[in-house]
Amino acid sequence: MSAAVPVFATTAGYRAAVAELPMGARQTEAARGAVVVVPGEGQWWTALLEAEANGAVAAVVGNPQRVPAEAVATLRGLLSIPVVVERPFARQDDVAAAASARAGSPATLVTIECAAAPGGLASPLRDGLRWATTLAGGPLERIGSGGGMALLKATPPSGHLPVTVLTTRWSQEAAAPMLRVAALGEVRSVVESDAAGQGVRFTTASADGSTTSAVRYEGSARLALRRALEAVAAACPLPDLTELLEDQEILAELLPEHKQG
Known part of the structure; x- marks a missing residue:
């Protein structure tokens, strides 16, 4: 031992x-x-x-x-x-499990929605970008942004695909951050923060049905x-x-x- x-x-x-x-x-x-x-x-x-x-x-x-x-x-x-x-919003075990659940199916569009109190937007959005990079299967590059919206481009091996970002700053300082990332295609992956703003749950839907991630007790x-x-x-x-x-x-x-x- x-x-x-x-x-x-x-x-x-x-x-x-x-x-x-x-x-x-x-x-x-x-x-x-x-x-x-x-x-x-x-x-x-x-x-x-x-x-x-x-x-x-x-x-x-x-x-x-x-x-x-x-x-x-x-x-x-x-x-x-x-x-x-x-x-906490991009745990390694969750990110790896969500990518594995896609079974190599390429995404055609990825969206990121993030909202938080002023000064609290950076951390969940940064984690949302990690989810988008993983689900898209390639690195991200900004194309344009303005007015709380942005357009990114992912470059997976299968070719370019768009990644849209929508951010909102809430007026309530105590409000828990919200994060939602969706990868669309033949397989649909949706990542959503929980109500307390700690961690995420994700679902995967395909022709074989829909599955939801297990609760993480660790x-x-x-x-x-x-x-x-x-x-x-x-x-x-x-x-x-x-x-x-x-x-x-x-x-x-x-x-x-x-x-x-």
Whole structure:
């Protein structure tokens, strides 16, 4: 039996996640040789670089809120340790399951609808862009935008397809963010945020019928930590940080106020 990996986490949610994984993780108070959990507030990108410099073997970024141009420029290509990014609206297990459910059927149109209180639009929309990239099967490129609407282009192996984006800023500060992503074609995939604004459910409809995603009982923090432990065991890189930076670059074109954070 392999020894439990030390985890340096200061937030209650991740300390609880460590306790829920007793066979694979144990709490420590030092970064060296540990998986370091970096809260996604403030200048988390600086803390991420510091974690690597202090000897972390992997890192988890917990639900990053701001990804300014400084973070994109600082992080691209610099880190050599595996980094898991916790994205509650775009959990890795949900995104992978939704893509698998399409069974390779190409989309013909993808739409993103996102609404949130002022200042809260960036995070769910950024996650919506990750869903659109995955369901479209290729990277996104902005074509035009204005008045809360935008047109993107996806470039999957099968050819170009349009991706439309509709954003709304609610006046209520306490309103939970709303996210809805739909991929149309012979197979129809619909991703929708739940009523509490935490996580999503998705449905897949085809000629064979319709299925709805299972309820996820594993919290997003526990999932992120478990993926980090698996990456350490396998000594393999992860795409999370690269994907976050790619999504942020598109987001900055859609919401210019987020070019500098």
